[in-house]
Amino acid sequence: MPGPPLGRHSGSPSPTPAETGDPAEEIPHFLDALHRAVDAVGGRETELIVIITDWQARHGLTAAEHQAEFDRLTGRGYRLLRIAGYAGGGTPRFASIWAVRGGSAWRARHGISADDYQTAVTALSRDGFRPVDLSVFRSGNDVLFSAIWEQEQGLEWVARHGLTGGEYQALFTDLSNKGFRLRCVSPYESQNGLRFACVRDRYAGPAWAARHGLTAQEYQNEFNAQEQRGFRPVRATGYPVDGEIRYAGIWESSPGHPWNAAHGLPHDEYQRQFDANSAAGLRLVDVSGARSGSSARYTTIWESTPETGSGASAAARLVVPFMQKWAVPGFSFALARNGAIRATGALGYANRITREIATPNHRFRVASVAKPITSTAVHLLIDQGRLALTDKVFGTGALLGTTYGTRPYSARVAAVRLQHLLEHSAGGWANDSDDPMFQQGQLGQDALISWTLDNRPLATDPGTTYAYSNFGYCLLGRIVERVSGLSYAQFVDRSVMEPSSAGQSVLAGATAADRHGQEAMYFGLNREAPYEIRVDRMDAHGGWVMTPAEVLRFAFSVDGLPTPPDLLRPATRTAMTTASAVRPVTPTTTGYARGWAVNSVGTVWHDGTLPGTQAILVRPSDGRAWSAVCNAGRPGTSFAAEFDDLMWKVQQAI
Numbered sequence: 001m002p003g004p005p006l007g008r009h010s011g012s013p014s015p016t017p018a019e020t021g022d023p024a025e026e027i028p029h030f031l032d033a034l035h036r037a038v039d040a041v042g043g044r045e046t047e048l049i050v051i052i053t054d055w056q057a058r059h060g061l062t063a064a065e066h067q068a069e070f071d072r073l074t075g076r077g078y079r080l081l082r083i084a085g086y087a088g089g090g091t092p093r094f095a096s097i098w099a100v101r102g103g104s105a106w107r108a109r110h111g112i113s114a115d116d117y118q119t120a121v122t123a124l125s126r127d128g129f130r131p132v133d134l135s136v137f138r139s140g141n142d143v144l145f146s147a148i149w150e151q152e153q154g155l156e157w158v159a160r161h162g163l164t165g166g167e168y169q170a171l172f173t174d175l176s177n178k179g180f181r182l183r184c185v186s187p188y189e190s191q192n193g194l195r196f197a198c199v200r201d202r203y204a205g206p207a208w209a210a211r212h213g214l215t216a217q218e219y220q221n222e223f224n225a226q227e228q229r230g231f232r233p234v235r236a237t238g239y240p241v242d243g244e245i246r247y248a249g250i251w252e253s254s255p256g257h258p259w260n261a262a263h264g265l266p267h268d269e270y271q272r273q274f275d276a277n278s279a280a281g282l283r284l285v286d287v288s289g290a291r292s293g294s295s296a297r298y299t300t301i302w303e304s305t306p307e308t309g310s311g312a313s314a315a316a317r318l319v320v321p322f323m324q325k326w327a328v329p330g331f332s333f334a335l336a337r338n339g340a341i342r343a344t345g346a347l348g349y350a351n352r353i354t355r356e357i358a359t360p361n362h363r364f365r366v367a368s369v370a371k372p373i374t375s376t377a378v379h380l381l382i383d384q385g386r387l388a389l390t391d392k393v394f395g396t397g398a399l400l401g402t403t404y405g406t407r408p409y410s411a412r413v414a415a416v417r418l419q420h421l422l423e424h425s426a427g428g429w430a431n432d433s434d435d436p437m438f439q440q441g442q443l444g445q446d447a448l449i450s451w452t453l454d455n456r457p458l459a460t461d462p463g464t465t466y467a468y469s470n471f472g473y474c475l476l477g478r479i480v481e482r483v484s485g486l487s488y489a490q491f492v493d494r495s496v497m498e499p500s501s502a503g504q505s506v507l508a509g510a511t512a513a514d515r516h517g518q519e520a521m522y523f524g525l526n527r528e529a530p531y532e533i534r535v536d537r538m539d540a541h542g543g544w545v546m547t548p549a550e551v552l553r554f555a556f557s558v559d560g561l562p563t564p565p566d567l568l569r570p571a572t573r574t575a576m577t578t579a580s581a582v583r584p585v586t587p588t589t590t591g592y593a594r595g596w597a598v599n600s601v602g603t604v605w606h607d608g609t610l611p612g613t614q615a616i617l618v619r620p621s622d623g624r625a626w627s628a629v630c631n632a633g634r635p636g637t638s639f640a641a642e643f644d645d646l647m648w649k650v651q652q653a654i
Contacts, residue, residue: 054078057274057284059095059298060267063111066094070108073098080108085146086289087139087240088296094146095287095298102327103150104525105129110146114161117145121159124149128527130157132353135288136188136197137239143190145197154529155512156180161197165213168196172210175200179513182210183353185248187239194241201353203512203521205254208234208354212248216264219247223261226251233261234354238290238299245290245297254356257303270298277302281309285355303355307347314653315345322646323348326632326639330358330520333628334548335651339561343654344549350631351521363519363545364629365508365535366615367608374476374540375422375595376558376567377492379576383569386483389419394453399479404446405453412458418479420462421472422594423580427458430467437470437538445537449474466584466592470541473595477540488539499567500557502550507543510536519545520631522612528633530612542608551617551627559619577604607640609633614643626651 056078058069070080082097092111107129109120121131129149136145145161158180160171172182180200187196196212209231211222223233231251238245247263260282262273274284286301307316319331330348334341344360381387392398393416394409402409412427420426429436429452436452443451452471459467477488484491489507497503506516512531515521522530535543546554557567558576566573579591579598590597596604602621608614614633619625628647633639 055097055099055283057095057097057287059093059270059287059289060088060296061094061096063092063094066096066110069096070110079103079106080148082133082285082287083108083110083146083148084135084288085111085137085144086135086296087137087291088289089294092137092139092142092144093289093296095289097284097287100324102324103523104327104527105151107149108147111144112146114143114145117147117161120147120149127151128153130155131159131199132183134159134161134184134186134197134199136161136186136195137291138189141191143188143195151527153524153527154531156202157183158200158202159198161195162190163196163198165194165196168198171198178202179204181205181208182250184235184237185210185212185250186237187212187241187246187248189240201512204515205252205351205354205521206356207231207253208251210248210250212246213241214247214249216245216247219249219263222249229253232256232259233286233301235286236261236263236299236301237288238263238297239288240291245292247299252354252356254351254354255359256355256357257305259301259303261299261301263297263299265298265300266292267295267298270300273300280304313345315650316347318646318650318653319345319347322642323630326634326642327523327525328630328632329523330362331628331630332358332360332362332364332548333626333647333650334360334552335654336552336556336625338623339556339559339563341549341552350518352523353521358520358631360549361518361547363504363506363516363547363550364615364631365522365542365608365610365613366544366546366551366617366629367542367610367613368470369546369551369606369608369615369617369627370538370540370542370544371473371595372558372606372617373492373496373544373554373595374473374480375576376554377480377488377496378418378422378476379568379572379594380495381480381483383572387418387479389417389422391418392416393418393421393475393479399482400475404449406450407454409453410457412461413453416458416462418476419594421469421476421479423582424466424468424472424592425463425580425582426467426469426472427460427462427465428467429456429458429469429471431470435470437474437541438533441532441534445474445539448537449478463582466580466582468584468592470538473541474538480540496554496557496567497550500554500564502546502553505544505546505550505554507539508535508545510534516545520629522610522631524611525632525634528611528635530610533611535610542610546629548627548629551615551629552625555617555619555625555627559625561623607644609635609640611635614640616644616647618644618647624651 078098084095128151131147132150133148180202183199185198231253235250237248282302282304285303288299289296329352330350332346335343346358350356350358350362395414416426524530576594605618607616615629617627
């Protein structure tokens with residue numbers, strides 16, 4: 001349960017840095033220990049909800065007291081989410097927000113000089129750490145910096161400090177024009193006047209606004225105006241200027257949890273509101289302190305998280321512990337029966353940076369769930385008589401002719417047929433450490449195909465061995481283009497998505513700046529970089545961005561049920577979902593058809609994994625179907641298997 005803030009004002013030791021030694025991997029161990037303790041008293045389900053919402057907040061701590069709390073809370077598995085420094089009672093003070101939450105490795109410092117802060121930024125960035133929270137204040141003649149870093153790769157960022165008002169405004173305008181969004185800003189007094197420190201990220205997203213230098217009344221007026229526009233507060237900061245508290249804020253036009261906010265709170269009122277909001281089930285998500293005479297005043301944002309409260313839904317009770325264990329920001333799912341969607345749900349954050357909540361309307365990269373879509377497009381062309389399974393792929397007169405590559409084709413390449421690509425039996429180009437689709441990042445799609453044909457010879461004769469191949473499905477996309485005369489996206493949109501009522505689906509961009517409207521942000525762990533992979537050239541094997549409901553609407557179009565009508569002839573659909581004679585080296589109950597995994601009891605499915613993404617589509621033989629996506633992924637772990645198992649439980653519970 002939330003703990004009360006500590007409002008102690010005693011002693012004034014010199015500020016000291018704090019640093020975590022707790023990597024992300026320790027969080028699941030902490031949770032496992034709590035689970036075992038709960039099991040011992042027979043209260044697992046109820047207590048899991050408590051675990052998920054476990055957070056702490058502190059304020060008024062001296063540097064030494066903050067360090068002691070830091071050591072204690074990190075030892076219990078907590079993660080520092082916010083750090084705010086300010087002068088109070090004539091000494092440096094610190095406020096902080098903590099939560100039990102997994103994630104990438106992180107570091108923190110508090111009460112350090114500008115030079116030490118710059119040294120930390122430079123040194124930590126070499127290991128992939130970037131600042132995600134920053135607070136600067138003046139205490140006496142000292143300007144003190146406090147910051148949190150996370151190991152976050154692929155998201156372009158800028159951090160600056162020591163800026164005059166004019167320099168800050170010029171930087172604000174320049175970076176905003178380049179697509180950078182303000183993550184946090186900390187104005188502070190120095191011996192040379194007011195200065196600004198800030199951190200910015202470059203990614204596309206909803207409309208946002210930022211203001212600074214506002215008096216209390218001006219801030220209230222701005223707050224009211226932004227609320228009327230439909231913007232919610234993301235960050236709020238109070239800071240002293242010549243003895244008066246001024247305010248800076250960041251707002252965003254995106255869905256969020258119910259919230260309330262306050263500014264200029266004296267200590268006792270802050271404590272009263274803390275107690276009242278905590279009792280009402282809200283949690284503190286942003287806090288800052290500012291010197292006011294001999295004391296301090298506080299600015300806060302509180303939000304409720306209904307999916308983790310005592311009244312959480314059956315789905316939340318299953319999904320939230322999984323999200324907590326694997327540091328999943330956002331999770332979305334849809335369930336269906338007999339060709340009709342019967343339930344959708346979303347939990348967590350589409351973008352945890354701004355606390356934009358995930359909704360059923362948010363789209364996610366679905367990774368290899370794109371393969372059934374591409375297979376359906378190919379089989380449509382087969383039904384139209386424009387393709388045949390026995391068609392050769394490469395060579396004079398073949399589907400792709402001699403367009404790709406600079407060297408004569410080997411006998412094996414010349415023997416590849418359309419069916420081999422559909423069934424992953426072309427003889428190579430496997431999804432392993434040398435997967436061509438994750439190589440040669442500087443090359444465009446056509447150049448990559450040519451490079452692969454020149455440099456990645458097939459290992460076996462086509463049609464003899466199974467080797468799951470992203471590259472093979474990339475080639476299928478090019479075949480669709482060659483035969484249809486349209487781009488892959490155009491043909492699939494017109495012939496598959498629109499007839500399936502999934503026409504809002506789009507192809508992903510590679511970078512965060514290419515993020516589509518209502519698309520989730522992706523977060524990688526262990527230095528995975530979701531925005532450093534060439535998703536833009538993965539269209540036919542892993543490039544679609546969809547909601548789970550759209551994935552299901554596509555699935556309805558090839559499920560063999562009376563309604564809605566199928567896109568394919570019954571015989572074609574049956575052939576597409578019948579296991580190939582060339583089987584994966586897996587248990588005998590599992591096989592692969594043409595773009596679909598299948599088993600002996602009639603279930604067809606496909607999952608998908610990319611850095612920052614996990615997705616699945618499952619269709620048992622009894623008329624049920626479900627799809628789920630999330631904006632985190634952990635290749636090489638049990639994550640995908642637990643994700644699959646989780647959705648079997650969710651659809652049974654709802």
